[in-house]
Amino acid sequence: MDADALEREGLAAAAAASSANAIEVVRVEYLGRKSALKQALREVRDRETGMALNAARERLEGAIDARESELARAELDARLTTESVDVTLPVGGFSRGKLHLITQIRREVEDVFLGLGYSVVDGREVETIHYNFDALNFPAGHPARSPLATLFVDETTVLRTETSPSQVRTMEVQEPPVYIVSLGRTYRRDTPDATHSPIFHQVEGLAVDEGITLADLTGTLDFLLRKLFGEKRRTEFRTHYFPFTEPSIEAYVSCHVCDGDGCPVCRHSGWIEVGGAGMVDPAVFAAVGYDPERYSGFAFGWGLERIAMLRHEFPDLRELWRNDLRFSRQF
Amino acid sequence: MRAPLSWLREYVRVDATAHEIARRLNVSTLEVDRVIDIGVADVGDNLSYLRVGKVVEAAKHPNADKLQLCQLDVGEGELRQIVCGAWNFGVGATVAVGLPGVLLPGFPAPLDERPLRGELSRGMILAEDEIGLGSDHDGIMLLPGGIEPGSPLSDVLPVCEQVLDCTTTMNRVDLLSMVGLAREVATLCNGQLLPIDVEDPAIVRPGQVDVSIDDPEGCPRYIARVLEGVSVGPSPMWLRARLHAAGMRSISNVVDITNYVMHVYGSPLHAFDRTKLDGGGILVRRAADGEELTTLDGTVRKLDERDLLITDGTKAVALGAIMGGLDSEISDTTTEILLEAANFEPIGILQTSERLGLRTEGSNRWEKGVDPHMAEPAAVLASRLLVDLAGAELTGAADVHSGLPERAVVRLRPERTNRIVGLDVDSEEQRSILERLGFEVNGDWDVTVPTWRARDVTREIDLVEEVARVVLDRVPHTMPLRRLVAGHLTREQRHRRLVEDVLVGSGFSEAYTWSLVAADPDRNALRLADPMSGDQAILRTTLLDGLIAAARENVDAGNDGIALFELARVYLPSGEALPEERWRVGGIVAGGFSEARSAVEAIYDALHLELRPARTTVPHLHPGKAAATTAGWLGGLHPALLDGSWAVFELDLLELTAPIPERVLYDDVITFPPLRQDIAVVVAEEVEAAALVDTILEAGAPELRAANVFDVYHGDQVGAGRKSVAIHLSFQVPDRTLSDADAAVVRDRVIALLAERFDAELRG
Numbered sequence A: 001m002d003a004d005a006l007e008r009e010g011l012a013a014a015a016a017a018s019s020a021n022a023i024e025v026v027r028v029e030y031l032g033r034k035s036a037l038k039q040a041l042r043e044v045r046d047r048e049t050g051m052a053l054n055a056a057r058e059r060l061e062g063a064i065d066a067r068e069s070e071l072a073r074a075e076l077d078a079r080l081t082t083e084s085v086d087v088t089l090p091v092g093g094f095s096r097g098k099l100h101l102i103t104q105i106r107r108e109v110e111d112v113f114l115g116l117g118y119s120v121v122d123g124r125e126v127e128t129i130h131y132n133f134d135a136l137n138f139p140a141g142h143p144a145r146s147p148l149a150t151l152f153v154d155e156t157t158v159l160r161t162e163t164s165p166s167q168v169r170t171m172e173v174q175e176p177p178v179y180i181v182s183l184g185r186t187y188r189r190d191t192p193d194a195t196h197s198p199i200f201h202q203v204e205g206l207a208v209d210e211g212i213t214l215a216d217l218t219g220t221l222d223f224l225l226r227k228l229f230g231e232k233r234r235t236e237f238r239t240h241y242f243p244f245t246e247p248s249i250e251a252y253v254s255c256h257v258c259d260g261d262g263c264p265v266c267r268h269s270g271w272i273e274v275g276g277a278g279m280v281d282p283a284v285f286a287a288v289g290y291d292p293e294r295y296s297g298f299a300f301g302w303g304l305e306r307i308a309m310l311r312h313e314f315p316d317l318r319e320l321w322r323n324d325l326r327f328s329r330q331f
Numbered sequence B: 001m002r003a004p005l006s007w008l009r010e011y012v013r014v015d016a017t018a019h020e021i022a023r024r025l026n027v028s029t030l031e032v033d034r035v036i037d038i039g040v041a042d043v044g045d046n047l048s049y050l051r052v053g054k055v056v057e058a059a060k061h062p063n064a065d066k067l068q069l070c071q072l073d074v075g076e077g078e079l080r081q082i083v084c085g086a087w088n089f090g091v092g093a094t095v096a097v098g099l100p101g102v103l104l105p106g107f108p109a110p111l112d113e114r115p116l117r118g119e120l121s122r123g124m125i126l127a128e129d130e131i132g133l134g135s136d137h138d139g140i141m142l143l144p145g146g147i148e149p150g151s152p153l154s155d156v157l158p159v160c161e162q163v164l165d166c167t168t169t170m171n172r173v174d175l176l177s178m179v180g181l182a183r184e185v186a187t188l189c190n191g192q193l194l195p196i197d198v199e200d201p202a203i204v205r206p207g208q209v210d211v212s213i214d215d216p217e218g219c220p221r222y223i224a225r226v227l228e229g230v231s232v233g234p235s236p237m238w239l240r241a242r243l244h245a246a247g248m249r250s251i252s253n254v255v256d257i258t259n260y261v262m263h264v265y266g267s268p269l270h271a272f273d274r275t276k277l278d279g280g281g282i283l284v285r286r287a288a289d290g291e292e293l294t295t296l297d298g299t300v301r302k303l304d305e306r307d308l309l310i311t312d313g314t315k316a317v318a319l320g321a322i323m324g325g326l327d328s329e330i331s332d333t334t335t336e337i338l339l340e341a342a343n344f345e346p347i348g349i350l351q352t353s354e355r356l357g358l359r360t361e362g363s364n365r366w367e368k369g370v371d372p373h374m375a376e377p378a379a380v381l382a383s384r385l386l387v388d389l390a391g392a393e394l395t396g397a398a399d400v401h402s403g404l405p406e407r408a409v410v411r412l413r414p415e416r417t418n419r420i421v422g423l424d425v426d427s428e429e430q431r432s433i434l435e436r437l438g439f440e441v442n443g444d445w446d447v448t449v450p451t452w453r454a455r456d457v458t459r460e461i462d463l464v465e466e467v468a469r470v471v472l473d474r475v476p477h478t479m480p481l482r483r484l485v486a487g488h489l490t491r492e493q494r495h496r497r498l499v500e501d502v503l504v505g506s507g508f509s510e511a512y513t514w515s516l517v518a519a520d521p522d523r524n525a526l527r528l529a530d531p532m533s534g535d536q537a538i539l540r541t542t543l544l545d546g547l548i549a550a551a552r553e554n555v556d557a558g559n560d561g562i563a564l565f566e567l568a569r570v571y572l573p574s575g576e577a578l579p580e581e582r583w584r585v586g587g588i589v590a591g592g593f594s595e596a597r598s599a600v601e602a603i604y605d606a607l608h609l610e611l612r613p614a615r616t617t618v619p620h621l622h623p624g625k626a627a628a629t630t631a632g633w634l635g636g637l638h639p640a641l642l643d644g645s646w647a648v649f650e651l652d653l654l655e656l657t658a659p660i661p662e663r664v665l666y667d668d669v670i671t672f673p674p675l676r677q678d679i680a681v682v683v684a685e686e687v688e689a690a691a692l693v694d695t696i697l698e699a700g701a702p703e704l705r706a707a708n709v710f711d712v713y714h715g716d717q718v719g720a721g722r723k724s725v726a727i728h729l730s731f732q733v734p735d736r737t738l739s740d741a742d743a744a745v746v747r748d749r750v751i752a753l754l755a756e757r758f759d760a761e762l763r764g
């Protein structure tokens, strides 16, 4: 029995096998119980021949295994090519909806302030004039107190004209430090047009603690504005007047469309007015029993519609109330 | 308020340009909406083509009846021929001339020499509208005599002007004046405030002026001055030009002077034709109920006790602080005037002007609270101008008040400023800022507030603001230093976000609909006292109407796959002044009952709640497809409310989330797997699935852990009025795996109880 010749013949047969079935036939013929190799091994008498035959069997086994997996892989590849689909073809899909754009911005703002360690407070929308005006230091004769500007339920009850009453309600029940934001619907007697709506949304922020400064306010608003309009934005703060803050400021952000060069979005000024802010007026602290010598604070109140319109460049805020899916599905 | 820069520079010496001034004012004082350029463009040598000229010859054009042929001295040595269409001048007139090459506003190209009807015209004699000084085009401008011909016109008239268009906040009425703006500019731009030096004319023939005030609260001060020998006519060019640049129309010298002085000091004035005042005096009082006055605009105003009137003692002659009366208006023939420089209380004025819908330059200032001290310099300047420009003589003066307010003194701690602002502002700088703004500061930091700031600076914090606004562009950006940080969403807020997210993931888009509705199912729902319209009169107690409208909007738009939800408040009448505001989630989706149930089930499941709907009756739901849950309702929308088939639901968040467990405890359903079997039972048609499942679970406890209906079959095999209900059963105990024999015992108990309660038969 010539082990070498048998091995050469088996290796050649394995290499020639072209299917899973064929390689199985080769395996039986060269390694099966009735194969010449197995018979020779059964009959072997001397150690040297035995070692040579075993080595030949191992090499043959390895070659047949390798060829077998090679063929299996080729067969799988061949099958997969026949299963290919047009990956560019649209599919039915799961149905999906969208959050309202204002809700998306509301959550963005909430998340910025949650990250800064603020809590979110749900104010109420129907308020007494005490919380809406008196406790916020609105002077007698302030135009906002007029029924021409504000929606009254009765003489002492109004639909809140800003989210600020939530400041007072929070401070009444909580000692400083206070770090809150409050977002929600507000109401004014405005005839609806492209930039006005009798119902709109505000974000109110309030921080009261020992040592709060105007610089803390501008730093906080700078942070928020860059989160909302992009990290490259610059901010500017200009003096203003509000009854419930002193000093009062108005926040501006460099135009995100032209980056300050001037364009229609910023009315060619390079700056976009975002909203009011200021240091909490001591009269507001007095109304809730805080000591203005010990505590200072800042507050701001901005319209969310304005942020939405500026950032997404749609011209008419009434779209936000029309609920047309062709609008909501874009955001 | 429009502030022409050349006028402003009369009161403040400053190097800064208009745009630099605007920028500083914007940050620290008020909003400058824009800088308006008016007049002739100051580019290249354009202004050098504008000269003063003297008319040496003027005759009718030989070939045109409507034109004059003129020879002018424009300082060139020889005369210059110009053809002109105006006839309001003659030989000797001093006029404004534009030479060929000048680019005039509104003209597409520079002026050139050209023949007009055969005669060469080498320039143009100018009317005020041609160089942006006014709107008059009836004739050319006549300049005062005595100006050297050939002088640059820009030395004589503000031929190019920049105007600051300002909007001030309501606390700074002092900025509705040129002197107020000048003070700010001087402070912000290192300028020097220039005093207004006016000599009060002497009273030439002292006469009696009777002024009395019945309502000293409404009118704390009334200065009246009588001027005789007035000649009413047009204002001189410089005054017309200033008013035009400031956005005011020139009317006559007398009226222009009152407007001019109002612009200078911010304290409005009024001039009466004194011959129309019975007795020539003034009585200020409240109107009688129903009293009438015809105001300058020709409208008959019906008044009541709330309105302040200026009367002559017998009849009303002006609506105090708002508008003069028509009868005593200045006319061409007026020769004697009573000049009013008064002071009025703001709130009453605001209320009258709002009620009458009548807002004027005057009321706009008075309603914000004008400094009573300003009446006097205003009266002096106006008298001076009436004497100088209208040939008047001052013959009487009265100043009635019961004491003018003292200047307040407020203590400032400069270190307090720094603690509030978060910037170290040297105390000497603070002192300097305050002093430049007109405050007086002594060595103890007792700060005396100027009278024109008496209303808005009363406390230390108001002084802090004065410093803060001036240094505002230097304030750094820092973050609060926190000792305690506790930011979080409440459980309710997290649940609201979760409900929104579940619905969005289920294919619903969020809608925002009006809180104010036309009608509401709750008869006690809150109603606005004076709604903007009937559609927005009532505070809603349900979201349904808004969602139906939103769905209809989308149907009309031709959108498909309509599925909308809203998570918002409703306002439930509480019996108290304030309603109970409750969060609700509502939805509307094209489809039937199963769409509503799927959505509600998704919400319940996400919140670890079990949905157990029960049949109910609600007017807005399909009577056969209406279910109540622990927190609201769901079902098919009643077809009368919207065409098509729609599923709707509304849940109260408070009721929905109340039963949510604090913690969810682990249940070991893995170690010993359940044994599953199916059964089918035949019962009467009206038996509800939930009743069967409840009974099965009751009978099968504790080994039976779950029973779920998976099929309902009607047909011949079960008979009329009956149905076959197929149910998955799942048996499981925590300490061992159950055998078929164990399950068979439980199953027998179940079938027995079903038979007893529902006459159920086991099928198959």
Ligand SMILES: [Zn+2]
Residues within 6 Å of the ligand: A255, A256, A257, A258, A259, A260, A261, A262, A263, A264, A265, A266, A267, A268, A270, A271
């Ligand atoms: Zn821009």
